[in-house]
Amino acid sequence: MQVHTLDKAAIINELQFGNGINHAVHEGRRADFALILSMFSDDVRDNTPVEVVDEVITNDTLLRQRFELQQPQPLRSDQSSYAVSAHQAKQFHDSGLSGAKLIHYLTPEPLVYLPEQTHDLPEEVYHNLSGHQRRRLADTQPRQAIPADLYNQLISAQRHDQMRVQV
Structure with missing residues (x-):
């Protein structure tokens, strides 16, 4: 048997071999048993049946509409x-x-x-x-904090006012 033929066989579990694995164990043929086991898929998702479950979105509003309930x-x-x-x-x-x-x-x-x-x-x-x-x-709007440079703004405003008065 060629290697490519074995790859396409997609051997997943012992049910696909029939009695071959059972005969290898009872007759003590370790090489055949090891070969059969090495051909099994090592991916758990291959061995475990997986169903795709559609998630049904249910919320209070949809259930009330479906069963015609009051608010x-x-x-x-x-x-x-x-x-x-x-x-x-x-x-x-x-x-x-x-x-x-x-x-x-x-x-x-x-x-x-x-x-x-x-x-x-x-x-x-x-x-x-x-x-x-x-x-x-x-008050719904948050209050604005006092600016950090308030003191500098007050001093510069006072100086500008003094300069206007002198001119």
Whole structure:
């Protein structure tokens, strides 16, 4: 047998030899056994069956659309939450607890009603802050730091002003 024929054979495991390897072991033919083993592929990926698994992208939004579910219950309130809560209270007064539960399951109200415009602080903490601290919380743009050469700029401005006055 020629070498190129053996390369094209793509011998991967002992199943491709049939009983040849079994006879070599039982009859004590070490040379045949060594030759057969040397022809096996040494790449693990050849010996192990590998399936390509397609990764399915699932997220909360896709699952809600697929199963036609409502939006999740909001964690905190906003301006629209008060109308939902009022509608739920009206439904409770009109048709009792079962009607209120039904409305809650259709359009759930938020878990907590936090005060608005307090920068996620409790109301008593926010009102205990000084005006300067409240203003600092309201600033959305970061404050610019004082330039490193401020002293030199002030001195040179003062000198230019003195020169203008003397001329």
